[in-house]
Amino acid sequence: MPFKRYVEIGRVALVNYGKDYGKLVVIVDVIDQNRALVDAPDMVRGQMNFKRLTLTDIKIDIKRVPNKKTLVAALEAADVKNKWESSSWGRKLIVQKKRASLKDFDRFKIMLAKIKKAGVVRQELSKLKKETTC
Amino acid sequence: MSYKFHQFQVVGRALPTESDEQPKIYRMKLWATNEVRAKSKFWYYLRKLKKVKKSNGQMLAINEIFEKNPTTIKNYGIWLRYQSRTGYHNMYKEYRDTTLNGSIEQMYTEMASRHRVRHHCIQVIKTATIPAKLCKRESTKQFHNSKIKFPLVFKKVRPPTRKLKTTYKASRPNLFV
Numbered sequence: 001m002p003f004k005r006y007v008e009i010g011r012v013a014l015v016n017y018g019k020d021y022g023k024l025v026v027i028v029d030v031i032d033q034n035r036a037l038v039d040a041p042d043m044v045r046g047q048m049n050f051k052r053l054t055l056t057d058i059k060i061d062i063k064r065v066p067n068k069k070t071l072v073a074a075l076e077a078a079d080v081k082n083k084w085e086s087s088s089w090g091r092k093l094i095v096q097k098k099r100a101s102l103k104d105f106d107r108f109k110i111m112l113a114k115i116k117k118a119g120v121v122r123q124e125l126s127k128l129k130k131e132t133t134c
Numbered sequence: 135m136s137y138k139f140h141q142f143q144v145v146g147r148a149l150p151t152e153s154d155e156q157p158k159i160y161r162m163k164l165w166a167t168n169e170v171r172a173k174s175k176f177w178y179y180l181r182k183l184k185k186v187k188k189s190n191g192q193m194l195a196i197n198e199i200f201e202k203n204p205t206t207i208k209n210y211g212i213w214l215r216y217q218s219r220t221g222y223h224n225m226y227k228e229y230r231d232t233t234l235n236g237s238i239e240q241m242y243t244e245m246a247s248r249h250r251v252r253h254h255c256i257q258v259i260k261t262a263t264i265p266a267k268l269c270k271r272e273s274t275k276q277f278h279n280s281k282i283k284f285p286l287v288f289k290k291v292r293p294p295t296r297k298l299k300t301t302y303k304a305s306r307p308n309l310f311v
Contacts, residue, residue: 005286006285007286009280009282032230037205037232046204050286
């Protein structure tokens with residue numbers, strides 16, 4: 001099984017540990033075997049260990065160590081934000097965040113919606129059962 | 135990024151006497167964990183080079199030196215003199231890092247692991263930022279590639295915070311990327 005996601009300049013990665021947890025960052029250069037120089041539009045360019053990064057499928061086209069303006073322009077051109085939020089991984093993270101930030105009233109509303117949905121499904125199921133048994 | 139070793143600029147001279155009204159002022163850049171240690175190291179080195187001790191000298195200035203460009207990657211060459219179990223040796227090591235303090239810290243940890251040399255047995259002779267063409271070590275030269283590309287072969291997924299760490303897990307980890 002060959003590798004599909006490589007550490008390369010322009011690879012978009014998700015931070016999975018530490019202060020910047022959950023952020024999407026771009027690998028801008030490789031320092032050595034364990035660390036990369038990493039940049040994002042809202043953070044100072046810094047180094048990060050590969051252990052703290054999970055590579056994504058998204059890769060943008062940049063030269064080695066671009067300045068902030070070029071990086072932001074390249075991110076816009078590749079439409080990373082929309083690609084990420086429409087990917088199944090990105091969508092899952094958004095749903096997780098939403099669920100974690102629910103208030104009690106929101107959870108109550110969800111409970112009612114779930115009961116309603118289950119009621120509708122059960123009605124359909126009983127209709128189908130009647131058709132097959134009768 | 136907090137580093138254990140900070141770089142200090144220490145300036146001192148011997149106390150003025152009747153025979154020498156304006157003694158020469160000496161400046162040194164060295165690495166220490168804090169200012170107190172830096173001052174002590176300064177006198178240690180100065181004693182070895184000139185006939186002056188802390189008791190007949192005065193400290194004029196001590197400033198911490200910070201990295202000018204901590205967002206660019208540089209190749210650092212470090213010349214050091216260390217004491218092994220059998221004698222003193224000189225060494226030249228290369229590191230790739232964003233800051234000089236980071237590469238010095240790498241050097242200390244590498245000397246401790248590879249040669250069992252503790253940090254008080256190491257003297258940094260000289261450090262320099264080396265342009266990529268002049269690097270000597272293959273392990274730094276292999277990263278001098280503008281189209282560098284490699285896969286992360288073993289990816290162990292860690293809990294995102296130390297709090298969620300458990301000693302026992304129900305299933306073995308999946309190491310595939």
